[in-house]
Amino acid sequence: MSPAGEPAPPGAEPATVVQGFLHTVALQAGRVALRSSDGRTSLTWQQVRERVARLAAGLQRLGVGPDDTVALLLKNRPEFLLADVAVMCLGAAPFSLYTTLPAVQIVPQLDNAGARVILTEAAFLPQVLQAQRLWPALTHVVVLEGGGSPGTLDWAEVEGGAGALDLDAAAEAVRPGQLAGLVYTSGTTGAAKGVELPHASLVTAVRTNCLLFGRDPDRRYLSWLPTAGMAERITSHYMPLLVGGTITFCDDPRLAAQALPGAAPHIFFGPPRFWEKLQLGVQASWAALPAAQRAMHEHALADGIARVRAEQAGTGPDAALLERTQRADRELFAPLRQALGLGAEGVYLASGGACAPLAVLEFFHAIGLPLDEAYGLTESSSFGTRNPRGRQRLGTVGREQPGVQLRLADDGEILIRAPAMMRGYRKRPDATAEAIDAEGWLHTGDIGTMDSEGYVCVVDRKKDLIVGSHGKKMSPANIEAALAGAGRLIAQALAVGNGRNHNVALLTLDSAQVQAWAHAHEPAHAQDAAALLASTALHAAVQAQVDGGNAQLSRPEQVKRFRVLGFEWPPGSDEVTPTMKLKRRAIEQKYAAEIAALYAVPDGH
Secondary structure (H helix, E strand, C coil), rough: CCCCCCCCCCCCCCCCHHHHHHHHHHCCCCCCEEEEECCCCCEHHHHHHHHHHHHHHHHHHHHCCCCEEEEEEECCCCCHHHHHHHHHHHHCCCEEEECCCHHHHHHHHHHHHHHEEEEEEHHHHHHHHHHHHHCCCCCCCECCCCCCCCCCCEHHHHHHCCCCCHHHHHHHHHCCEEEEEEEEECCCCCHHHHHHHHHHHHHHHHHHHHHCCCCCCCCCHHHHHCCCCHHHHHHHHHHHHCCCCCECCCCHHHHHHHHHHCCCCCEECCCCHHHHHHHHHHHHHHHHHHHHHHHHHHHHHHHHHHHHHHHHHHCCCCCHHHHHHHHHHHHHHHHHHHHHCCCCCCCCCCCCCCCCHHHHHHHHHCEEECCCCCCCCCCHHCCCCEEECCCCCCCCCCEECCCCCEEEEECCCEEEEECCCCCCCCCCCCHHHHHEEECCCCEEEEEEEEEECCEEEEEEEEEHHHEEECCCCHHEEEEEEEHHHCCCCCEEEEEEECCCCEEEEEEEEEEHHHHHHHHCCCHHCCHHHHHHCCHHHHHHHHHHHHHHHHCCCCCCCCCCEEEEEECCCCCCCEECCCCEEHHHHHHHCCCCHHHHHHHHCCCCC
8 A cells, every 4th residue: 555645656456435436436337336225316336426526516615625524414325425425535534423413412523523514414404503503613504405494505506516526636636644534432431532544544444354255346235324333334335435336225224124135235234233133023923924834944943053053063063954954044044034135145244333142143143144243443444353254153253354463461451453543533642542552552442352263252341340349350241141132021231230249230121022022911001111111020021031141140240130221222312322332331320329229129138
């Protein structure tokens, strides 16, 4: 790669995202690049280039230029990519805001980035205009389908003005060391920090990912995770920009499973909760079958899980089991994969953000979908670990990716050194120095273990470990995963026990699963949420799931008491980040009285 600040030599591999985008257009001009899941929008790569050139010219007329920043508050829709690339073509840096953020949380990011322009849509205009009142330096609000709201600019007019940017000349002016984007951390323990990612880092990240996935210009992607997060940007944004393919956009994450068949992606990433719900949906469909067919699927699944466990043990299935699973795969599971939209040849599926329950991983491997657990950070452009294809070890996040160095500090903290590291936290040299040491090691804040072959297990966040009054260190994430994974009723769990002689838990329940339970056990209350939450029978069912989770834990880890707070916390709430990570400190503060009450119960009660 060319040194930062120097243009790539003629004929060399693209050195910036902008150069890579233009290269992709040249190779795939007439092929579909972007489409909406409802089929209303479809653009070829050449049409994308033309619209990017016009939008970039319009933004330039608004004063956007090299090293500026531009905010994006958009759903997953084709216009997001147009805006993101148009900003980069001007030598400026785009950054996405989580759509669930209220104005008071938008303002600090606008301030930190120094953004004077935001591109948004009508649905988010109230929070944007409130943020503008709080931070008047935001001078231009460009609204898609905004209907001429006072004080805003119409996107169509900005894009449709006279002239178009000369993208070839613009690409020559963008340097590898320039900022290609800002990605704000989820802010589980405080204010979000702006991770500065230069073009060189992102190009390197895509090039390295191609060593795992290959460089296939026919690949299909589904964009559904928040575009403000690195997982979405790497998985279905930068990869197709630099390699090619077709991106289908799903603008409602609740409909991602329904969008899968129409998109049929080759690469698909989702958090553990997505995979849990997909599994529950499949098994619910089996439960509705006639008895003989239901039994056939259940027996096939049991055989599949037995095969997976034999492979994980290193022995492999015997001939009879192998024959049964191969027949079941042809007759039952291959059609299922196609129906789910996950039947593309060579499909790569990954779960991340938190540990997926082992039972979920075994289920998908058993039906022929080798779900991988991966690990990486925004600060390392998602670089970290992946499981090698065909050599996955369930319960681990795999081994170092090519070009990545990974080691454990004396206290077990995972340290990463990679070629695609962030430039630093924007306007936070103190935080940057704390995160990356003098030797270039990124201190992740995660505690892990590593076996003799380099497979890594992530235990928990370093600052989140529970240290009981007996001195034992425990992973709350491990406890929480055991509770949630022991049944279907618990949606989220927060384990508490630091400095205590036993652990307690705050729980939320899965509304859909509770309603299904109610139809079977208390049909009179099926539509009455308050009555259900007060039901002693439901409480007993939750207790049974907690007991099942406790059975998987050591005695000090087990949860002695719990409190059901209600139904699941939504993304972007006081308790959960937009990426569904628990805000532990905020939850413990908000529910301090409930926690105190759990510990106030005398032992033996």
